[in-house]
Amino acid sequence: MTAPARVTWSARLAASLTVWLPTQRWFAGKGRPLRHVGVEHCLPFREARPPGGPEGVIVVARAHFADGGPPEDYQVPLGVSSRLPAAAGTPAVVARDRDTVVYDALADPELTSCLVGLIARGTRTDGLRFRAESPGMRPPHPVPSSRPLGVEQSNSSVVVDGRYLLKVFRRLGPGRNPDLELHRMLHVAGSAHVPRLLGSIEGPAADGPTYATLQEYAEDAPSGWDLALRDLRRLPLPGRAAAPAGGAGGSGGRTDGAGATGGTRGGTAASAAEAASTAEAAGVGEAWRLGEAVAAVHRELAAVGGSRPLGRPGLARLAGAMTNRLDLALEAVPRLAPYEKALREAFAAVAGMEPEAAGRVQRVHGDLHLGQVLRAPDGWLLIDFEGEPARPLTERRAMASPVRDVAGMLRSFSYAAYHVLGAADRVPGPAGAVAEAWARRMQGAFCDGYAAASRVDPRSRARAPLLAAYQLDKAVYEVLYETRNRPDWAWNPLRAIGRLLGTDSGQ
Numbered sequence: 001m002t003a004p005a006r007v008t009w010s011a012r013l014a015a016s017l018t019v020w021l022p023t024q025r026w027f028a029g030k031g032r033p034l035r036h037v038g039v040e041h042c043l044p045f046r047e048a049r050p051p052g053g054p055e056g057v058i059v060v061a062r063a064h065f066a067d068g069g070p071p072e073d074y075q076v077p078l079g080v081s082s083r084l085p086a087a088a089g090t091p092a093v094v095a096r097d098r099d100t101v102v103y104d105a106l107a108d109p110e111l112t113s114c115l116v117g118l119i120a121r122g123t124r125t126d127g128l129r130f131r132a133e134s135p136g137m138r139p140p141h142p143v144p145s146s147r148p149l150g151v152e153q154s155n156s157s158v159v160v161d162g163r164y165l166l167k168v169f170r171r172l173g174p175g176r177n178p179d180l181e182l183h184r185m186l187h188v189a190g191s192a193h194v195p196r197l198l199g200s201i202e203g204p205a206a207d208g209p210t211y212a213t214l215q216e217y218a219e220d221a222p223s224g225w226d227l228a229l230r231d232l233r234r235l236p237l238p239g240r241a242a243a244p245a246g247g248a249g250g251s252g253g254r255t256d257g258a259g260a261t262g263g264t265r266g267g268t269a270a271s272a273a274e275a276a277s278t279a280e281a282a283g284v285g286e287a288w289r290l291g292e293a294v295a296a297v298h299r300e301l302a303a304v305g306g307s308r309p310l311g312r313p314g315l316a317r318l319a320g321a322m323t324n325r326l327d328l329a330l331e332a333v334p335r336l337a338p339y340e341k342a343l344r345e346a347f348a349a350v351a352g353m354e355p356e357a358a359g360r361v362q363r364v365h366g367d368l369h370l371g372q373v374l375r376a377p378d379g380w381l382l383i384d385f386e387g388e389p390a391r392p393l394t395e396r397r398a399m400a401s402p403v404r405d406v407a408g409m410l411r412s413f414s415y416a417a418y419h420v421l422g423a424a425d426r427v428p429g430p431a432g433a434v435a436e437a438w439a440r441r442m443q444g445a446f447c448d449g450y451a452a453a454s455r456v457d458p459r460s461r462a463r464a465p466l467l468a469a470y471q472l473d474k475a476v477y478e479v480l481y482e483t484r485n486r487p488d489w490a491w492n493p494l495r496a497i498g499r500l501l502g503t504d505s506g507q
């Protein structure tokens, strides 16, 4: 391509991205008025051997907003070709003209194979550093098969050769992504509770940005969310027929329905009740082991990354940060207004805690929920250490109390229970009581497992204001997250705030 032709293409690509970017699930700027998207960098990647191999380009697209706030950078790996490769199926086409088509590189096995090959060989290109993180890693080359993971997620992942997962970070921060950072720390600690880290792609600077990670793919490992929904759908809910497989709840979650086997159909009520209670006993055991696994990961992160007392100034800062997040959420979601006063009080209570009771801060997962834990044959694995996607990177990399992760899991058990009930059960009834009791049992077992492994009971009376505030802070975040991404689900965390505050008004 000649220089003027390149300029024309860059302008055309920017115009196409301005339309395409905001329609993507992973575009985090949905709450902001987009002005335009510019092409910040084009980082080509290609196979050195054999010559004439496929060509790809990692485009860094910069989204500019009309609200005067900072722009956001997004990674868009693209294939550039004269025609769509047959092996890519029907990829998203971002731009095209008579001679050239620009399409989603992650749908093209040749291009993903190329990225994996560059990682395995530890190559450097203009603007990109490919690194093998695990010396023994030898991915087959060329990769025989690859497929986009095809789940709802904040980034984009590709399963390579059925054994590896290439996770492409969409939102690029100025520093290293905590997902890679914490994976590395846990690798050093020899953790048994994370998938093995195999490789990474980063920018040329010492500290990121992080473009991608390559990790072991835990095939057929259901998530905690899958297992929770399966157990919940087996529960005999008064006044309800047992839900058909995959049928209960809202509008289709990330893994909603996967592995759900339904309940009483085809059996007697007695045998169904028996099966439900056996499943529940197993579920309690799993929740206990999950608590144990989370405690182990916290111990490992503290051992490698250090820890320090939260202290009185830390408590005051935390209360302030929670209040600030509430202020932002109140602006975006007026339905939070009835809870404002009680929420402010709950956050202020954190500032008034005795520092000794608050414990220490360290690196934590930061967005722990049932969708972030996989039940592999050997035990629970924690994934996605990126933190809450909406928070600034500096905040996501900061030390925090491990109680925050515990609160995320407690919220998630409750989230699952109410998800299965569905929006129709906004007013608590007998079915609600059964689901609520299930959530409490799982939460109790999780905390027991955590306490047994860490000798710290997250439910201790002295720590109660912290645990309560973290659960409320998470629920406020969820209301905002759902309002922006899955508005049909917003009722769930909204109701939870009422329950947690003890002011459930049946709204």
Ligand SMILES: Nc1ncnc2c1ncn2[C@@H]1O[C@H](COP(=O)(O)OP(=O)(O)O)[C@@H](O)[C@H]1O
Pocket: 149, 151, 152, 153, 154, 155, 156, 157, 165, 167, 195, 215, 216, 217, 218, 219, 221, 223, 254, 255, 371, 372, 374, 383, 384, 386
């Ligand atoms: N190592 C892995 N093995 C198997 N499945 C995985 C693995 N990592 C992630 N997944 C699946 O991919 C989904 C999205 O991964 P995640 O890291 O949470 O991405 P995101 O940050 O985009 O939300 C998970 O919910 C899980 O179903």
Ligand SMILES: O=P(O)(O)O[C@H]1O[C@H](CO)[C@@H](O[C@H]2O[C@H](CO)[C@@H](O)[C@H](O)[C@H]2O)[C@H](O)[C@H]1O
Pocket: 153, 154, 225, 253, 254, 367, 369, 370, 371, 372, 384, 387, 388, 389, 408, 411, 412, 413, 415, 478, 481
């Ligand atoms: O994309 P991430 O997994 O990093 O996290 C975001 O999306 C999650 C939903 O996919 C969201 O989690 C909420 O919904 C889950 C069920 O789909 C539930 O298990 C969680 O408890 C609930 O918070 C998460 O908050 C958000 O950051």
